[in-house]
Amino acid sequence: MxxxxxxxxxxxxxxxxxxxxxxxxxxxxxxxxxxxxxxxxxxxxxxxxxxxxxxxxxxxxxxxxxxxxxxxxxxxxxxxxxxxxxxxxxxxxxxxxxxxxxxxxxxxxxxxxxxxxxxxxxxxxxxxxxxxxxxxxxxxxxxxxxxxxxxxxxxxxxxxxxxxxxxxxxxxxxxEVEHHDLVCAVVSHIPHLIAYTMVGVADDLSRVSDQEVIKYSAAGFRDFTRIAASDPTMWRDVFMTNKDATLEILGRFTEELFALQRAIRIGDGDELFDYFTRTRAIRRGIIEAGQDTEAPDFGRVKVHE
Ligand SMILES: NC(=O)c1ccc[n+]([C@@H]2O[C@H](COP(=O)([O-])OP(=O)(O)OC[C@H]3O[C@@H](n4cnc5c(N)ncnc54)[C@H](O)[C@@H]3O)[C@@H](O)[C@H]2O)c1
Ligand SMILES: O=C(O)C(=O)C[C@]1(C(=O)O)C=C[C@@H](O)C=C1
Missing domain, CATH: 3.40.50.720 (NAD(P)-binding Rossmann-like Domain)
Structure with a gap:
């Protein structure tokens, strides 16, 4: 005790x-x-x-x-x-x-x-x-x-x-205060926003019924729906109070998303393969560090130029 x-x-x-x-x-x-x-x-x-x-x-x-x-x-x-x-x-x-x-x-x-x-x-x-x-x-x-x-x-x-x-x-x-808010925008706040958005897209799409979304959702989408079920008051407040950091990371996210969108449109499979290889290494790094159920090493999280 x-x-x-x-x-x-x-x-x-x-x-x-x-x-x-x-x-x-x-x-x-x-x-x-x-x-x-x-x-x-x-x-x-x-x-x-x-x-x-x-x-x-x-x-x-x-x-x-x-x-x-x-x-x-x-x-x-x-x-x-x-x-x-x-x-x-x-x-x-x-x-x-x-x-x-x-x-x-x-x-x-x-x-x-x-x-x-x-x-x-x-x-x-x-x-x-x-x-x-x-x-x-x-x-x-x-x-x-x-x-x-x-x-x-x-x-x-x-x-x-x-x-x-x-x-x-x-x-x-x-x-430090500002670093905290930036790190959390990367590892927590924007991932939540993306999950909310993806579940919203599935809900809006009239050609895929809600019944189909529920029936066929496999692990990936299920994880999104779990996160998107989080408390609306809490998350509204997070985005209302961490505006600068979340907008910065969201800007970076949409840039990368457009780059991947372009790679799909022009059929650049190498670009997609290289990108997915790089992101897989991050997941493996987390597991090797014994942190597969934890957040990444905060000291290493930084926004690249
Ligand atoms: N949920 C998470 O995953 C998580 C993780 C880490 C930190 N946090 C933070 O912890 C805090 C609490 O989150 P939670 O998940 O426990 O939320 P929660 O919704 O489970 O609980 C919040 C509680 O605060 C009460 N409350 C709201 N406004 C109040 C007020 N003005 N005066 C008194 N009580 C009030 C609510 O009635 C509720 O009982 C938030 O600031 C959140 O950002 C949440
Ligand atoms: O595990 C979850 O469901 C969480 O969303 C926890 C989580 C996170 O994003 O990791 C959510 C908000 C916090 O401030 C800290 C932790």
Whole structure:
């Protein structure tokens, strides 16, 4: 048992918060865990399934005396939650988050926090297409990366948060804010947009019926539909708040797509073969690095000229 914080407060009780709670219980990482969710229905569900030691009826009540407060709401809601809880935070507390985007969260949260409260951003690179309090499980973060974005936060608060995520099963890697948002645009945000688009195309195509799509979809398309079933609020907020990086990567993606489209049109099989050979090497590299269920090595991800 590794108790890292005496009291932890989780704000927003969905997939990530519930997984954190079960992982905290497994590791004994926190003394008491309080929780708050906006809707009465979610709070009732949390109470029924024993999610959190104490489910509170307000965020203000949940954060009182907490040593660590983790914002587990969609990225577009982080600023308003921070503003609401700020006056009630314990002096010396750490506020963190699990948002998929960092620059906008830091800009939205930090201005509200009192001087004696540190903000250390975190982003577990683990999830599923499910959401809500009943979707979490203790092993979600095992051997997955948790990206830590201190952005000037004190070293002791940062190390303590890393220790906490280690106890929850994750491996930590520190990252600069803007690099984080670019890397996530490459490995997570644009892949989701592509999946949403492909499933939308299949849905729109009147010459192929929905029944046929469901009946004949094999592994590739099934993976797209899994990803495209992810929470619409969460993903709307990701694209609304990581505009620059996602537009940059989307621009690169459409350039490459047009090049492949041209190769198909002019019958340039060599171009396609070479391209597919290069991309296969990336997949093999991930497997050789023992990371077939994890994200690629973030240090190596960069946008080529
Ligand atoms: N789902 C993933 O794969 C994944 C992975 C890593 C990080 N994240 C990030 O984690 C955060 C939470 O995602 P999730 O998958 O747990 O979502 P979720 O939809 O399962 O849960 C979000 C919870 O926040 C609550 N909520 C929404 N607005 C709120 C508000 N203003 N005040 C209080 N509660 C509010 C919702 O009712 C819900 O209970 C998001 O910022 C997301 O970007 C998600
Ligand atoms: O595994 C999945 O279903 C996920 O979408 C998880 C995933 C990802 O893209 O890898 C989604 C969003 C996050 O911010 C981090 C992880």
């Amino acid at each position: 590794t108790q890292v914080y005496d009291r932890v407060a989780l704000i927003g009780l969905g997939l990530i918060a519930s997984s954190m709670f079960w992982a905290m219980k497994r590791a004994g990482a926190a003394g008491e865990v309080t929780g708050f969710a906006r809707s009465q229905e979610t709070r009732d569900t949390a109470r029924r399934i024993g999610l959190c030691d104490r489910v509170c009826d307000s965020a203000i009540e949940a954060v009182q005396d907490a040593d660590l407060v983790v914002l587990c709401v969609p990225v577009g809601a982080m600023g308003a939650v921070a503003e609401e809880i700020a006056p009630y935070l314990k002096s010396g507390a750490t506020v963190s988050d699990v948002g998929s985007v960092k620059k906008s969260v830091i800009e939205a949260v930090r201005p509200h926090l009192p001087e004696k409260v540190d903000f250390v951003g975190a982003h577990p690179m683990a999830g599923t297409e499910h959401s809500g309090p009943e979707s979490g499980f203790a092993t979600l973060f095992d051997n997955r990366w948790c990206l830590i974005v201190p952005d000037g936060a004190p070293e002791d608060a940062t190390q303590k948060l890393e220790h906490f995520w280690h106890a929850l099963g994750a491996n930590c890697e520190r990252m």
